Amino acid sequence: MNAIDIEHVTKTYGPVVAVDDLSFAVPEGSIYGFIGPNGSGKTTTIRMMLHIIEADRGAIRVFGETLRSACTDRIGYVPEERGLYRKMKVREVLEYFGGLKRNGSLRKEVDAWIERLDLADWADKKVETLSKGMSQKVQFIAAVVARPPLLVLDEPFSGLDPVNADVLREAILALRAEGTTILFSTHDMAVAERMCDTILMIFRGRKVLDGTLESIQNRYGTDTVRVRTDGGAAALDGLRGVDRVTDFGQEQELRLDGTRDAQDLVGEMLGRTRVTSFEVMRPSLRDIFLRIAGPAAEEATDA
């Protein structure tokens, strides 16, 4: 069964079409990446899934049931911008948000999660005393403490240092292992590549990518070359058959235009500078994202 089925959903705000005939399915027990540039309709889609706003057209089902208010009790939600009552104590705020989803005492679950995310010393302190990273962890616990079978995370790692990001990542993977379905909205392509089973990308309200990372990358073939050279990006200027050079400082990524073999290319580069590393690869998710939604693509679409 799918955790979420979205079929031909459309949402407009006046003349603006925020979500345009969108359809996708989130398999139960998976980690589903939801990517797209700012303003592409991700938050609107998430809000419709949570029944915060209603779709103009189309159907949304959660675990096979047509979306209605009670369905949202089965969805935990971590919004991109943190929303916690600043004057409440950490434990109280967690019991409150958990209590909105589930009846009965949540004290044990709250204590367990506080311990697990290393917040025991802050449990009886007011939210306003927490750092951004700690607030982020509290927001995460507020979403999961009622044990919802579906978790919607909007940029869950923003504001976290690497140590806390690891703690949260482990918690997310543990929840998935226990059967929780996770829908993950992010701008961090590296995180999406590493963690998501399936990736959906929307652009200007429409679906432009949907599938596993491998299937998406296969669509673009091995048209990317990653190199490290002594001359850096300057040494790669004007290479024939190269569509675009992306400079990461220590290494560069070249996108081939399909008119030239990679072996020929490395020969030309060796004539210009010393090549210390050369890898022919499929495009990264970041590169695919930029091809679809980068400035060049925007210009092409607008034209």
Next chain:
Amino acid sequence: MRKILKVARRDYLATVRTKGFLVGLVLAPLLMGGSLIVMALFRDRTDPRDRKIAVVDRSGVVADALVRAAAERNARDTVAAAGRSRQAAYLIEVIRPNERDPALQRLLLSDRVRAKELHAFVEVGPHALHPGRDTTERHLAYHSQNAVLDETRGWIAEQANAALRRQRLLEAGIDTSVVPDLFQTIEGAPLGLLSRDPATGRITDALKSDEKAAIFAPMVIMLLMLMMLMFSAMPQLNATMQEKSQRIAEVVLGSVRPFEFMAGKLLGGVAIALTASAVYVGVGLYALTVLGLSGLMPLSIVAWFFVYMLLAVAMYGALFAAVGAACNDPIEAQSMSFVAMLPMILPTFLLLPVVMQPNSAFATGMSLVPLWTPMLMLMRQATPGGVPAWQPWVALVGVVATTLLFIWVGGRVFRVAILMQGTPPKLQNFVRWAIRG
């Protein structure tokens, strides 16, 4: 309903646990009770210091009469008696009129008042005995530091008029000693209406109307209602704006429907008002009982107070919550709060006309406007004459209907506005949200 109660409980605890609420809860009844006690204690206390009054009598009739009247009064009232404290003695100093420079004489007397040698000075005009129809001439002038509120002015005028009347009768050849009670006045006692005791069939005596019952009780109950609205309904605006701007609303709305969220907030407000009013009304009734003034506030009025208050908190709470949901930051909230407060504070401007003539067409009409019923109808009900029995019930139907309408419309606005970032709270936006939902 479970979620509504959860939201209500959080809002309630978030307010009642604050120091401001607890301090206000204790301080307000202390101030109210304290002022009642102070009023009762100092009700008959007047300044007992002697008052020297200079009299410049150009009529030749008044000065001597004032001297005699003051002597009689001093002999009678300057001794403390049971139930009455010692009154100030009036010492009359007769001054010969300065006909060459009356302005200079007035200035010198004014300086003596400023120097505290005199309490006041009085000037009686030459035509005071027969003033005729000329209203431009001043026949009796009373000069003091605060002449308008000076109680001595009334006594002087009363004695001066008595002397002038007596002189006019003498001039007409009437011997006033033949009619010793010629100038005796009788009081117009303010009395209520008689009624028949339904149990015994006996006619009960009319009770003497009390100034406190006529003015104090209606004003206090109306101000208490206003205080409760400011305590529990008005804070909805800022609280909702904060929940929106701090993105809390988005998290809450992931679990509860917008209407449940707003309903929970209104219920929380009602609970806050009930808590505060229970304390205030309880302490107030106790204070009245201790002071022997329990008749000032009939229990039926207290019951109506709670009925109106519950509805008014929900009605105005829905208004403030909807406006708060439309605000994006504290500056917008501040400017909108003044606009939203207007219908709530308008009855305070009508306080005096309504309490002076509670059954006028104006007072009746205004009190039947549902927005103002909780304050104005309640105030009219608390006046000694009360209101016709049908009026509170008709008004109640209006308030219930308006409350439901406000909650419904407020809910529609709240639902859209709470997630709308950056859209200013303009009238056309409110109308659009209310119509389209």
